[in-house]
Amino acid sequence: MKVHDGGWFNIKTLILLGISCLLGIIFVIYEKNNTNPVLNLKLLKNKRYVGLTLVPVVASFSFVTLLTYYPSYLTGVMQFSPSYAGIIMISLTFPVLFCPLLAGKIVSFGVSAIFIVLISLFLMILGRILLFLVGGIDGLLPLISIALFMIGAGMGLTAGLVDGLALSCVDPDEAGMAASL
Structure with missing residues (x-):
């Protein structure tokens, strides 16, 4: 039903x-x-752990939904050819290739991983706001590409970092349970 x-x-x-x-x-x-x-429900009382597990939720709403639906918007509403829409989408996907490596390098130089996660959230949110403001205007393709790049960079910076940070907040005996949550 x-x-x-x-x-x-x-x-x-x-x-x-x-x-x-x-x-x-x-x-x-x-x-x-x-x-x-x-599922030990006491895990949900750990604010740092819960906060870090919500980072992939933000990433999913900002990156994955665009990856899924934005090409259809570009070809259907904006009337771009599939090839041109694909070129625009490279702005979103390309940063995911190098930003995880960049994040690892930055952390190895002593920068806080939490700081990198906060920067990534800021990039994703700012990119979504920019995309909302200019996403339907044909003449502003450079700004659309910048917005998509920011979202992709934010997604890439969190890849790998957030999992380790979240699991570091729980007892080692509960790491498997925390990872599956």
């Missing part, structure tokens, strides 16, 4: 939502009372 078949207030939808909430509550109670939980 799909929500659009009957709407959010359809009795079947409400029953399924209620069952999902009930099962979620049962899971939380079970995990809290289990001596060997599948």
Whole structure:
């Protein structure tokens, strides 16, 4: 059954939502009372860990959605040829090739990895704002390319760094659980 078949207030939808909430509550109670939980919910109290696990969420919303849908926008709405749209998309994907290496080099020189992650978040957010402002204007392709490059650089800078940082915030005994979360 799909929500659009009957709407959010359809009795079947409400029953399924209620069952999902009930099962979620049962899971939380079970995990809290289990001596060997599948998911130690105390991990979610570690603010630094949770913050670092949210960095890939930002990256997914800013990079992956563009990688998936922006070529269609460029060819459909902007009426660019597929080849030209592909050339524009290189601005997004190229930084992901070298920025992880660059981030590793910068950290090896003593710069804080957290600082690199903050810079990457700043680049992704600023790039999305710039793309929002100029993304539909044909004459501003250099600014569109700069915005895409910033987003790609932000994505590339976090690759590899954020995983290690997040896992360093938890006990080694919980590293597997933390990695899967």
